[in-house]
Amino acid sequence: MNTADASSLVDQFHTLYYSRNKQTWGNTFWLGHQVLKCPLDLWTYQEILHDVQPELIIETGTYRGGSALFLASMSDLLRRGEVVTIDSARQKGRPRHRRITYLTGSSTSAKILRQVRRRAKGKAAVLVILDSGHSKDHVLAELNAYAPFVTPGSYLVVEDTNLNGHPVLSRHGPGPAEAVAEFLERNDAFVRDESREKFLLTFNPGGFLKKRETAVRSAAAGSVRGRLRRYLRIGQWPAGGPSSA
Ligand SMILES: C[S@@+](CC[C@H](N)C(=O)[O-])C[C@H]1O[C@@H](n2cnc3c(N)ncnc32)[C@H](O)[C@@H]1O
Numbered sequence: 046m047n048t049a050d051a052s053s054l055v056d057q058f059h060t061l062y063y064s065r066n067k068q069t070w071g072n073t074f075w076l077g078h079q080v081l082k083c084p085l086d087l088w089t090y091q092e093i094l095h096d097v098q099p100e101l102i103i104e105t106g107t108y109r110g111g112s113a114l115f116l117a118s119m120s121d122l123l124r125r126g127e128v129v130t131i132d133s134a135r136q137k138g139r140p141r142h143r144r145i146t147y148l149t150g151s152s153t154s155a156k157i158l159r160q161v162r163r164r165a166k167g168k169a170a171v172l173v174i175l176d177s178g179h180s181k182d183h184v185l186a187e188l189n190a191y192a193p194f195v196t197p198g199s200y201l202v203v204e205d206t207n208l209n210g211h212p213v214l215s216r217h218g219p220g221p222a223e224a225v226a227e228f229l230e231r232n233d234a235f236v237r238d239e240s241r242e243k244f245l246l247t248f249n250p251g252g253f254l255k256k257r258e259t260a261v262r263s264a265a266a267g268s269v270r271g272r273l274r275r276y277l278r279i280g281q282w283p284a285g286g287p288s289s290a
Pocket of ligand 1: 079110111113134
C-alpha cells in the first residue's frame with residue numbers, strides 16, 4: 046500500500062472510531078473510571094512516562110478523573126511522580142489516589158497557575174498534558190502559560206489536535222491544532238515528536254511536543270538539587286547535564 050492510500054485508510058478508520066464515540070472513546074475505562082482517550086494514546090503515555098520519569102505530571106481537564114488515575118497508576122509502577130489535575134467543574138465519583146491532587150478553577154486563571162507554579166518548583170522532570178477547553182484561543186493561552194513548566198527532554202502534550210478536520214469534526218472551528226501551529230511559530234524550544242504517532246491512530250496528531258534538551262530551564266520548573274536527586278535515583282543525568290539548570 047502506498048503512503049497516500051495508507052494515510053487515507055488511517056483517516057477513514059480515525060473518523061469511524063471517533064464517530065462511534067458511544068461504543069469507543071466515550072466508552073473506555075481505566076480501573077472502572079471513564080477516560081476520554083484512545084487506548085493507543087494511553088499506551089503512548091505509558092512509553093513517554095517511562096522515558097521521562099516525571100516527578101510531576103500536570104493535566105488540564107480532569108473530567109471524571111480516569112486519565113488522572115491512569116497517570117497515577119503508571120506512576121505507581123514507576124514508583125515516582127505525582128499528578129496535579131485541573132478542571133473548572135467539580136464532578137462526583139472521581140477516583141481517590143495518594144498521587145492525585147485535584148485543583149478546581151480555570152486552567153489559565155492566576156490562582157490556579159500560582160498553585161501549579163508552587164508544586165512545580167524544584168521538580169526534576171515535569172510533563173504537561175493539555176486536555177481542557179478545545180478552542181484555539183484557550184489552548185494557545187494554556188500553551189503559553191504551561192510551556193515554562195515543562196523540563197528539557199520532557200513533553201507538552203496537546204490533546205485533541207484531531208479536531209477541525211484533522212481529520213474529525215471539520216466544522217469545529219480553530220482548535221488545538223491551530224493553537225499548536227501558532228505556538229510553534231513563535232517558540233523554538235519545542236518540536237513535534239512524530240515518533241509518538243507510531244501507532245498510526247492518535248487523537249493528538251502533531252500534538253506531542255518535546256522540549257529541546259538545550260532549552261533554557263525555567264526557574265519554575267526545576268533545580269540542580271532536583272536533577273541531582275533524579276541522578277541518584279536513576280543513575281544517569283537527565284538531559285542537559287547537571288549544569289544546565
Ligand atoms: C475532554 S474533558 C477531559 C478528559 C480527561 N482528561 C480524560 O481523558 O478523561 C475536558 C474537561 O475540561 C474542562 N474544562 C473546560 N474548560 C476548562 C478551563 N478553562 N479550565 C479548566 N478546565 C476546563 C471540562 O470541565 C472537562 O471536564
